[in-house]
Amino acid sequence: MSASVHDCVGALLVRDGRILLGRRSEDCDWLAGAWDVFGGHVEPGESGPGALHRELREELGIGPLSTRYLARIDGSAPEPWRLRLYLITRWRGEPVNRAEHAEIRWCALDEAQQRLRDAHPRFPELLSGALDSVRKLEHP
Structure with missing residues (x-):
């Protein structure tokens, strides 16, 4: 991977049919003020x-506690990036806003799709697919 492409990971945290999103603080270096999934840059030597x-x-x-790879998406703004997206349905602890977000919010599918639509055109489809796969796991 080229050093000029930001290698990133992101999590779709799903609970009770909702997806947790965060609105980044206005003073963030990357995507200030935008709604986003949780995650960030992969450090050198890190998986x-x-x-x-x-x-x-x-x-x-x-x-x-439960991590499943979903997809990789690529973008070019504000700089070239690659995001490996993972589905998280179980975790230890209760999510609390600890860093870089002005707010966090559990969103229904339509709200999450609307908030992430501008970030990448594949987000609406990926969000829908993630919730569908969770429903199938919960109700086989």
């Missing part, structure tokens, strides 16, 4: 899952 666990501990104070 994707390792980065995800670190970011969720730092941002929300939780430890994932």
